[in-house]
Structure formats: C-alpha cells, structure tokens
Amino acid sequence: MKAGVIGAGAWGTALAQLMAADGRDVALWALEPEVVDAVNGRRENPLYLPCIALAPTIRATGAMTDLSDCDLLLVVSPAQHLRAVVAQAPAGLPLVLCSKGIEAGTGLLMSQVAQDAQPSSPIAVLSGPTFAHEVAKGLPTAITLACEDRDLGQRLAARIARPSFRPYLSDDVIGAEIGGAVKNVLAIACGVAEGAGLGLNARAALISRGFAEMTRFGLARGARAETLGGLSGLGDLVLTCSSTNSRNFSLGKGLGEGQSAADLLANRRTVAEGAHTAPVLRDAARAAGVEMPVVEAVCALLADAAPLGQVIDALLARPLRPE
Ligand SMILES: NC(=O)C1=CN([C@@H]2O[C@H](COP(=O)(O)OP(=O)(O)OC[C@H]3O[C@@H](n4cnc5c(N)ncnc54)[C@H](O)[C@@H]3O)[C@@H](O)[C@H]2O)C=CC1
Numbered sequence: 421m422k423a424g425v426i427g428a429g430a431w432g433t434a435l436a437q438l439m440a441a442d443g444r445d446v447a448l449w450a451l452e453p454e455v456v457d458a459v460n461g462r463r464e465n466p467l468y469l470p471c472i473a474l475a476p477t478i479r480a481t482g483a484m485t486d487l488s489d490c491d492l493l494l495v496v497s498p499a500q501h502l503r504a505v506v507a508q509a510p511a512g513l514p515l516v517l518c519s520k521g522i523e524a525g526t527g528l529l530m531s532q533v534a535q536d537a538q539p540s541s542p543i544a545v546l547s548g549p550t551f552a553h554e555v556a557k558g559l560p561t562a563i564t565l566a567c568e569d570r571d572l573g574q575r576l577a578a579r580i581a582r583p584s585f586r587p588y589l590s591d592d593v594i595g596a597e598i599g600g601a602v603k604n605v606l607a608i609a610c611g612v613a614e615g616a617g618l619g620l621n622a623r624a625a626l627i628s629r630g631f632a633e634m635t636r637f638g639l640a641r642g643a644r645a646e647t648l649g650g651l652s653g654l655g656d657l658v659l660t661c662s663s664t665n666s667r668n669f670s671l672g673k674g675l676g677e678g679q680s681a682a683d684l685l686a687n688r689r690t691v692a693e694g695a696h697t698a699p700v701l702r703d704a705a706r707a708a709g710v711e712m713p714v715v716e717a718v719c720a721l722l723a724d725a726a727p728l729g730q731v732i733d734a735l736l737a738r739p740l741r742p743e
C-alpha cells in the first residue's frame with residue numbers, strides 16, 4: 421500500500437521523503453501546481469524544502485482522488501487550512517495529523533476539526549521536536565504518535581517508524597496537540613528575547629515559565645502531565661526556543677529587533693503557526709481562568725499593541741509568586 425501526504429510544505433515534503441525511505445510509493449498532494457511539477461519533474465521542492473533530492477517513489481499530485489488507494493494519510497497543511505483539506509480527502513482512511521495549532525474562530529484542536537470534517541476517519545496525531553530539513557536528511561529524530569485506539573496506534577507507529585525516526589506511542593491526543601500548539605507561541609517569546617538581546621538567562625526563564633503555562637492550560641483541557649513533559653511538549657519547546665531554524669523563533673527575533681508584526685507577517689510564504697494560535701490560545705486560557713502571561717505578552721507584540729520595552733517591563737513587574 422502507498423502512503424498519502426496532504427500538504428507539500430517543508431514538513432509534508434520531509435514526511436513524504438521519510439515514508440518513501442522503505443522504497444514504497446508515496447502520493448504527495450500539493451496545493452501549488454509548480455510544486456507538483458518540480459517534485460515529479462526534477463525530484464525537488466525548491467519552494468519549501470530546497471536542496472533535498474527527493475525519492476523517485478514520491479508522486480506529487482494536485483488531485484485528492486489520487487490518494488484514495490492509500491493505507492494512511494498524513495495531514496500536513498497549516499492548521500488554519502486543515503478543515504478545508506481534510507474535507508476534500510478520501511473518507512474512511514486513518515488520518516495522521518501533523519499540523520500544530522488551534523483553529524481560529526472555533527478554538528478547536530486539530531483532532532476535533534478533523535473529526536468534524538471527516539467523521540468516518542480514525543484519527544492520530546504526530547507531534548514532536550522535528551525540524552523538517554533534518555528529518556529529510558535522515559538525521560535521528562524521536563516523536564510522539566498519539567492515538568486513542570491502541571491497536572491502530574501500534575499499526576501506525578510500525579508503518580511510520582524508520583531506523584532513524586522513532587515514534588513513541590501515547591493515547592493522550594489532546595496532550596500531544598496542546599504541546600505542539602502552545603510551544604509555537606512560546607518560541608516567538610524566546611525569539612523576542614534573542615532579538616532584543618535579553619540574554620540566555622531570559623531565554624531559560626521563558627522556557628521554564630512558558631512550560632508552566634503550557635502545563636496549566638493543558639491540565640485544564642484534560643491533557644496528561646507526562647505528555648506535556650514529553651517529546652510533543654517540552655521536547656518541542658526546547659527545540660523551537662533555541663534556534664533560528666524555527667520560523668516562530670525567527671518571527672519573534674524580528675519583533676525583538678524592533679520590526680513591526682504587520683511587516684514581518686506580510687507576504688510570507690512559510691507559516692509561523694504561533695502568530696495564528698496566540699490570540700486563540702489567549703482567549704481560550706482567559707475563558708478557562710488559566711493565567712498565561714507570556715502568551716499574553718506575545719499577543720500584545722503581535723497586535724503591535726504596546727512598545728517592546730513596556731511589554732518586557734510588565735512581565736518582569738508581575739507580583740512575586742511561588743514557583
Ligand atoms: N516545518 C517543520 O519543520 C515542521 C512543521 N510542522 C507543522 O506542519 C504544518 C505545515 O507546515 P510546513 O510544512 O512547514 O509549511 P510551510 O511553511 O513549509 O509551507 C506552507 C504550506 O502552506 C500551504 N498552504 C498555503 N495556503 C494554503 C491553503 N489555502 N490551503 C492549503 N494549504 C495551503 C502551502 O501549500 C504549503 O504546503 C504546520 O502546522 C507546522 O506547524 C510540524 C513539524 C515540523
């Protein structure tokens with residue numbers, strides 16, 4: 421059976437390459453016709469994953485019907501487009517959701533959106549510290565695969581695992597999703613600290629206190645603490661909070677250097693999910709009575725609502741409290 425991948429950005433293309441590593445066929449659905457042509461013609465995706473020679477068994481397509489004979493579908497669109505692409509996908513196939521975010525307007529996690537859009541399709545979530553270009557090069561990577569149905573989870577883990585790509589199985593779908601969505605917002609905060617020259621102590625403080633925010637929010641939504649402390653939570657938080665390879669970290673760095681959010685977000689081709697998730701997460705946290713001061717600060721900067729110095733001072737001047 422062939423694997424299907426929906427979305428040919430950096431991560432979808434890297435996952436197609438991963439799935440093709442056992443020599444089996446992969447169908448890769450791409451939005452852009454020029455990506456379909458480049459993958460099929462030149463075995464590359466210069467738009468989203470340059471400098472990687474793609475496997476010959478990857479066949480790109482613009483027609484979702486070409487994925488109907490797959491045994492699983494990896495869904496890798498930006499979070500805000502997941503509903504639309506899942507609605508077009510062939511029904512009834514296991515959907516492995518690889519997007520990280522919360523849907524604007526509904527506040528739903530990706531598993532809830534997919535359930536709405538394709539009620540007959542079983543769902544799993546694949547999330548963890550996984551820069552696309554490293555996975556595409558075959559570098560060692562570990563990731564959480566969360567699925568409420570343990571048997572299906574085990575079958576999917578075996579199908580996705582490769583010698584240098586280790587999925588760790590969990591049944592905490594919500595926990596895996598919340599970790600991936602929240603860490604993107606916190607990566608923006610760490611990028612701000614880098615851009616503003618606040619130092620490495622500040623970064624470590626943001627990672628730790630940001631993790632406390634992720635944990636408070638996750639527990640309020642029914643996530644398990646060990647999931648939040650695992651690959652899809654703390655693991656991904658540490659990765660994206662420490663490298664300009666992260667689009668979210670880079671966006672924050674620009675904010676910290678004094679560029680406006682509007683300028684940084686205008687006309688970008690690649691997705692910085694944290695910018696979309698931040699206001700939805702803030703509203704959900706407020707509604708649940710969960711304090712998320714770092715997330716609130718990121719929202720203020722993204723909305724150009726306050727000068728950087730004022731946002732930093734306000735965070736530092738919060739009342740002292742126990743850890
Ligand atoms: N790049 C990475 O290293 C990783 C990314 N992810 C997640 O994967 C998801 C996709 O990210 P990337 O592959 O990095 O994307 P990307 O930033 O490389 O590319 C943008 C993607 O958005 C798609 N797109 C734009 N407009 C669209 C529309 N109207 N409908 C459907 N698709 C549209 C483009 O076709 C392209 O696939 C995100 O949720 C991201 O957080 C997860 C793990 C690693």
Ligand SMILES: O=C(CO)COP(=O)(O)O
Nearest residue numbers: 548549550551666667668
């Ligand atoms: O999710 C990622 C790595 O796990 C990629 O992070 P960015 O979207 O910030 O580049």
